[in-house]
């Protein structure tokens with residue numbers, strides 16, 4: 001038997017085990033070293049090898065076998081430094097000499113638990129198949145009997161309401177000279193309601209995102225509101241709001257999130273007397289689609305000076321939010337008290353709503369909220385939602401798909417006659433394959449009043465490299481090669497906040513046009529087709545039955 | 554496209570006037586059905602104004618069930634009117650077409666009208682439920698001083714079939730619709746006009762947001778909001794909900810089905826109320842194309858359009874007699890001697906209201922209220 005020295009070290013992996021194999025072209029490479037310098041995980045390294053070469057010298061071919069020392073770029077097989085397929089090396093290579101290639105055969109998940117730690121990452125569920133949202137089709141087209149609308153000629157308003165809406169028979173109105181007026185003597189509470197664009201930017205925190213990324217989003221949102229007249233709102237995520245923004249008039253485009261760690265809330269509360277505008281709303285986070293039942297986590301290396309001051313914590317400590325709000329015990333307490341106290345903080349002028357992860361128990365939460373006249377909405381984040389950091393098992397396996405979860409909640413409200421009173425916000429995988437407007441419209445027709453997007457925003461506005469083949473997805477490490485989810489200035493200077501803002505504007509303007517392109521042929525224009533489920537079909541009978549829509553093939 | 558012919562007058566007239574107007578407006582095949590609702594009745598009925606009239610169709614078997622049921626419910630039959638049917642080729646005759654006048658059960662005689670209305674509606678709904686599976690009973694309306702006739706076929710032939718040209722049946726308000734079916738099955742309960750507790754309407758066009766509107770109405774907890782064999786029935790129920798249930802003035806019907814934009818609302822004096830209404834009744838917004846013609850219990854008649862696609866509709870006449878038609882030629886047939894220059898073609902912001910007894914016609918502009 002030949003000695004097999006490598007095999008004797010039984011624990012060495014072969015490249016075939018890894019999810020991405022780096023294809024390096026010796027003949028194109030000029031050994032500039034940029035790829036190895038830029039690789040966020042050090043998956044490739046410059047190495048020196050002895051190579052057998054056959055050469056010939058002199059006028060007559062006389063092959064001589066010899067050895068030569070060569071410099072190569074080599075992929076390591078250390079599982080801790082696996083190639084993430086991010087492609088940053090390709091981006092910086094001036095000679096097209098290097099490229100990662102997805103390896104279908106990989107056994108990555110078998111090994112990525114060294115040190116007894118489960119695999120942690122960022123991103124969303126690694127399932128590249130076509131999602132339910134992308135299988136929904138808009139099949140009821142207005143033809144002749146009901147003329148389609150013309151997006152250029154008819155008035156279109158793609159707007160929705162965020163906030164608790166009074167039932168029509170409880171409106172405090174009285175008749176005066178044949179006209180209806182609001183009865184000022186009535187002590188009926190009229191909840192605050194905002195008119196917004198039905199796609200909103202979901203919660204991503206300052207801290208999870210880099211300064212230019214967050215700034216870019218906020219600038220884009222402000223521009224959309226003030227220049228384009230599109231009332232897009234964005235949610236801060238947990239961890240506070242930059243102090244300047246808290247005191248600026250742009251706060252009205254911001255939904256402030258409170259989560260179980262209450263990070264940043266000391267600063268927010270202290271800023272209240274200096275606020276010139278109310279925030280768009282307050283979101284109470286009880287759950288997140290990507291990691292149901294898990295709290296938030298901001299790793300120590302991301303807690304730099306700015307973040308520490310916004311969150312009101314010391315620098316360089318792990319910031320873990322507990323999985324639940326620790327002070328609350330029952331659903332009545334958790335929801336009602338929290339909503340009540342948040343509402344009170346802003347004098348009942350700001351809608352307050354909870355966000356939960358998609359779950360079979362969503363209806364129980366919903367029914368509780370339906371009875372609470374201060375609950376402004378319910379946001380449900382389905383299993384395809386993204387995260388900055390979580391265990392892979394949570395991201396991949398936990399949670400409920402949004403389509404049927406949202407649908408059953410909506411139909412539950414219909415049964416109670418409250419479908420217009422409590423808006424449902426759907427999230428989790430909206431735009432997963434890039435079909436933002438179509439996914440949003442489908443959810444609206446299933447009963448959502450609005451949808452929320454997170455990961456899609458990063459991909460579309462800042463070229464986030466992550467995808468459902470587990471490409472990149474190292475947002476948790478603070479080494480984001482795009483500078484999106486990092487606090488390292490060397491990395492985030494790669495990101496230009498103006499460009500991000502520009503893209504935010506483009507994305508929403510395009511979505512607005514595309515939504516009209518969907519609604520117009522279906523004959524809808526001034527109000528959203530919320531619950532107009534007869535406009536939808538799907539090519540699977542079981543799914544059609546579950547969603548209570550028609551089957552078409 | 555369906556044809557609509559409504560006439561309101563201060564003297565009794567025959568439904569033939571409506572039928573002839575429908576006939577002039579006829580285009581192509583148009584035999585999906587005829588519906589007639591007569592209000593403020595003349596002839597024999599003029600003496601029976603306070604008594605509820607049950608209008609419908611039943612089979613021999615259904616007649617028995619109906620009698621037994623009404624008996625048990627404590628309603629005493631006072632009078633029966635049945636059209637004298639003349640068989641016409643192409644129309645399948647059913648056993649009984651009827652308008653039965655009843656006296657209220659003793660316990661209800663002195664109850665307020667609202668309670669009586671609820672009782673009448675519940676009785677109608679129960680009859681409908683009992684008779685629907687085997688089509689043995691169809692109950693269209695049960696209300697004082699209102700008769701409804703419906704059947705499948707060509708309107709003019711149906712008029713002959715029912716003997717409307719011979720019968721001495723007259724009223725001061727008559728709504729008639731010749732149905733050209735597009736979306737839903739040909740079925741008696743899909744035939745306009747639709748009636749509920751004194752509110753009646755008929756519609757031309759399609760209703761894009763039918764499903765969420767239906768879901769909204771059905772979840773109001775009001776037993777009368779059922780049926781919906783036609784997407785147009787919701788227009789009647791929205792009218793009923795807005796005016797009777799919520800107590801809004803009739804002009805707000807327009808604000809419910811075609812709410813103004815924010816900037817337009819700002820110009821209205823009642824803007825605060827309007828904003829709340831727009832939010833709370835958001836699911837009832839329609840897209841059209843629709844024209845709705847209807848009446849309310851006080852005898853006001855109205856015509857209103859959607860705000861985008863519009864369907865034709867015209868109102869015209871003389872003091873004491875006005876007609877609300879889906880086409881001008883129908884108006885010419887019903888009231889030829891009128892000042893045509895005064896004809897009203899309502900546009901996106903308009904509600905045309907003809908006062909009770911055809912006293913006068915008013916155009917109410919939504920922008921100005």
Ligand code: SF4
Nearest residue numbers: 039083084086087089
């Ligand atoms: S693809 Fe990304 S992780 Fe892989 S070698 Fe290139 S830079 Fe490194």
Ligand code: SF4
Nearest residue numbers: 464465466472475480
């Ligand atoms: S590019 Fe940044 S944000 Fe995107 S997956 Fe990679 S690490 Fe995460």
